[in-house]
Amino acid sequence: MTSSTRAPFEYAPAPESRSIVTIAPSYGLFVDGEFVDGSGEPLKTVNPATEEVLTEVATGTSADVDRAVRAARKAFEKTWGPMRPADRGKYLFRIARLLQERAREFAVLESLDNGKPIRESRDVDVPLAAAHFFYHAGWADKLEHAGLGPDPRPLGVAGQVIPWNFPLLMLAWKVAPALATGNTVVLKPAETTPLTALLFAEVCRQADLPPGVVNIVTGAGETGRAVVEHEDVDKVAFTGSTEVGRSIARAVAGTQKKLTLELGGKAANIVFDDAPIDQAVEGIVQGIFFNQGHVCCAGSRLLVQESIHDEVIASLQRRIGTLRVGDPLDKNTDIGAINSAEQLARIRELSDIGEAEGAQRWQPACELPERGYWFPPTVFTDVSPAHRIARDEVFGPVLSVLTFRTPDEAVAKANNTTYGLSAGIWSEKGSRILKIADQLRAGVVWANTFNKFDPTSPFGGYKQSGYGREGGRHGLAAYLESTR
Amino acid sequence: MSDRLAVRKTYKLYVGGAFPRSESGRTYEVTDARGHFLGNVARASRKDARDAVVAARGAFARWSGATAYNRGQVLYRVAEVMEGRHVQFCEEVSAAEGLSGSKARAAVDAAIDRWVWYAGWTDKLAxxxxxxxxxxxxxxxxxxxxxxxVVAVLAPQQSSLLGLVSVLAPVLATGNTAVVVTSAERPIPAVTLGEVLATSDVPGGVVNLLTGDAEELGPWLAEHADVDGIDLTGAPAxxxxxxxxxxxxxxKRVVRPPATEPDWTxxxxxxxxxxxxxxxxxxxxxxx
Structure with missing residues (x-):
């Protein structure tokens, strides 16, 4: 079912120029400060908005990963580990500045490779990535004040595997704290979004970061497995699906490796009848359609108090009707491309199951480009807690709406999930917000806002959304051996 | 010297604030360090472990929702009540671990003091x-x-009381509820600790003590979907x-076992x- 909401006026195209970006015909691995060939069959990375092949990227085999780990070990022992902490911090400050200097280039490249709107890559991903390096740079020579004992020690070599939804930002979340705490890293970017990580390698060179401190090994799942299972890796950090998280936790069982996992979510966004409806609707839209819903902490379950259900849904549909879906490089685009054909197929499958199980699908009238991977913003009403669209992480622009009558019911429904990454509360009553925030079993609770991130603010899940935190003082603990 | 015949105790589990036998009807013989018979102790089963998880889950909202001050007072109360049973604990620890009187006393003192230490932590953690x-x-x-x-704790196999308190008290101080598998061969101080907990204002279900075999119960607790964390300290290597x-x-959040049992002092x-x-x-x- 579609509505025929029309935008009140048409927008002229406002494309960001891609001329700032130069994409080489092929890329190698970044190991020990050099770009080297990978031994595996190269991967093609495509622009999901056009299906254009952007370039070919090397695949690292276990032998390549081994070279990278040895380079990281050597750097840990010879340069990065013994370095004065203040100097480590200075390198990170340099990297933060370089990211700011080349921000537009990173933003355009990210939108090309990932499909996210330039408005988001420009205003969220890249500035936050730079902020993460800036924040952690300052920690490098103050770790004894981090509350982890008088003499916290780095773990050694960190193996890090990151997802495709925020390629550069997740790199920053992983690399910045690892380096600030004196570790060296081997990072495996996602197979569909390797390009900003490779551009980051160039930033490391411009910063004169010593060889081996950051190594980037591209590839798919097998490459990631080689990183996680390498014997000389002391720390594994993973962001991605709960399913892969389980297999990683199994793989490190019985070893001395430290592990942090940032996994899936199915966040409840709870709207009470005393909420400011217009603000809440903005927050609902921001919660589920930000980054095409490819967000582990997306507000994918809207829990709306029964008495305001119809009003909220009408207002929400009106608002969604004004969202612009299309060219990620257009500065007016709100919703970009789905990152891959595979992810699009999963979103379609779960949406079809939603309908088959009895929920009502609503999508606005919107024209989708002919080529590329697209899915319109979608709202399911009449969703029951047993429906798969209420339980499974869709990781797409699909909102499931459920209702509640009392605050207790809202909490019970919100917590009725194996996940526990994030949640939202919309209410004008302070004491209610604090009470509900206390009862929600989730690592991040946004009250009268949603999807806000900051390097000073710890992020991470309860339950099967993972363990460990990223950001803030808490995030340092993931990379340090505490002495207390 | 009295010629009165002693009244011996039936050593049972502590689950949900009550002292049931194992639903399996199983017991096993426990001896002191020299091999003398001490008692037939309940051997907890998979079903007992699951019942304990249900009890621990049921107790979680109240315990985690209590004020930090209240939790601190309750844990301090455990120390107070243990103090009153000091002699009994010394005898049981001495028998279980084969320690001299002074060494057993030191272990019991340290165990009581550990409750006091953790009691003081509850309202400082935040x-x-x-x-x-x-x-x-x-x-x-x-x-x-x-x-x-809900945290499953496989308690140390060697240190029957100080080791047990050292792994249990932090779980409680932080507001978790616990399902504990005690030392298999040295369970009797744990049974007595259960009696202390039952009379110390610790709400029923907050601590559940299963005497028996960590090797048998470990897998069920490790895979149980309603257990959030597991401490493998007492797991067989x-x-x-x-x-x-x-x-x-x-x-699950996992605490890996140390290579050898740590110095609990x-x-x-x-x-x-x-x-x-x-x-x-x-x-x-x-x-x-």
Whole structure:
């Protein structure tokens, strides 16, 4: 079912120029400060908005990963580990500045490779990535004040595997704290979004970061497995699906490796009848359609108090009707491309199951480009807690709406999930917000806002959304051996 | 010397605030360090472990929702009540571990003092482990520690009381509820501790003590979907990796077993509390 909401006026195209970006015909691995060939069959990375092949990227085999780990070990022992902490911090400050200097280039490249709107890559991903390096740079020579004992020690070599939804930002979340705490890293970017990580390698060179401190090994799942299972890796950090998280936790069982996992979510966004409806609707839209819903902490379950259900849904549909879906490089685009054909197929499958199980699908009238991977913003009403669209992480622009009558019911429904990454509360009553925030079993609770991130603010899940935190003082603990 | 015939105790489980026998009807013979018969102790079964998890889950909301001050007073009360049973604990620890009187006394003293130490932590954790986060925007943003939920504890096999208290008290101080598998060969001080807990204002179900075999019960607790974390300290070395793998299926928080049983008299720091604490971060706009 579609509505025929029309935008009140048409927008002229406002494309960001891609001329700032130069994409080489092929890329190698970044190991020990050099770009080297990978031994595996190269991967093609495509622009999901056009299906254009952007370039070919090397695949690292276990032998390549081994070279990278040895380079990281050597750097840990010879340069990065013994370095004065203040100097480590200075390198990170340099990297933060370089990211700011080349921000537009990173933003355009990210939108090309990932499909996210330039408005988001420009205003969220890249500035936050730079902020993460800036924040952690300052920690490098103050770790004894981090509350982890008088003499916290780095773990050694960190193996890090990151997802495709925020390629550069997740790199920053992983690399910045690892380096600030004196570790060296081997990072495996996602197979569909390797390009900003490779551009980051160039930033490391411009910063004169010593060889081996950051190594980037591209590839798919097998490459990631080689990183996680390498014997000389002391720390594994993973962001991605709960399913892969389980297999990683199994793989490190019985070893001395430290592990942090940032996994899936199915966040409840709870709207009470005393909420400011217009603000809440903005927050609902921001919660589920930000980054095409490819967000582990997306507000994918809207829990709306029964008495305001119809009003909220009408207002929400009106608002969604004004969202612009299309060219990620257009500065007016709100919703970009789905990152891959595979992810699009999963979103379609779960949406079809939603309908088959009895929920009502609503999508606005919107024209989708002919080529590329697209899915319109979608709202399911009449969703029951047993429906798969209420339980499974869709990781797409699909909102499931459920209702509640009392605050207790809202909490019970919100917590009725194996996940526990994030949640939202919309209410004008302070004491209610604090009470509900206390009862929600989730690592991040946004009250009268949603999807806000900051390097000073710890992020991470309860339950099967993972363990460990990223950001803030808490995030340092993931990379340090505490002495207390 | 009295010629009165002693009244012996039936050693049972402690689950949900009550003292049931194992539903399996099984017991096993426990002897002192010299091999003399001490008693037939309940051998907990898989079903007992599951019942204990249900009890622990049921008790979680109240225990985690109690004020930190209240939890601290309850844990201090455990120390007070243990003090009153000092002689009994010394005899039982001495028998279980084959310690001299003075060494057993030192272990019991340390165990009681450990409760006092953790009792004092309950209302300081949020200040030490929480934070106000200066985000770059008009938001009030703070982070607080919260308990993970139900924690399964495979207690140390050697240190029957001090080791047990050292792994249990931090789980409780942080607001978690516990299902504990005691030392298999030295369970009797744990049974007595259960009696102390039952009379110390610790709500029923907050601590559940299963006497029996960690090797048998470990896998069920490691894979149980309603257990949030597991401390493998007392797991048999040959099985610990398998238990950790089972725990991965539900992304449990895991404390790996040490290579050898640690020196329980050492200052534990925060190392046994942080593994079973989550961090919750709350954002709210300012002036919008």
């Amino acid at each position: 200040a030490v482990l929480g934070s106000a986060n200066p985000v770059a925007g008009p938001y009030f943003d703070f982070s607080l520690p919260e308990p993970s939920g 040959s099985r610990a990796m398998e238990f950790e793998r089972e725990a991965a299926g539900t992304i 050492a200052d534990p720091g925060l190392s046994r509390m942080t593994p079973f604490l989550e961090t919750k971060t709350v954002w709210h706009p300012i002036g919008i």
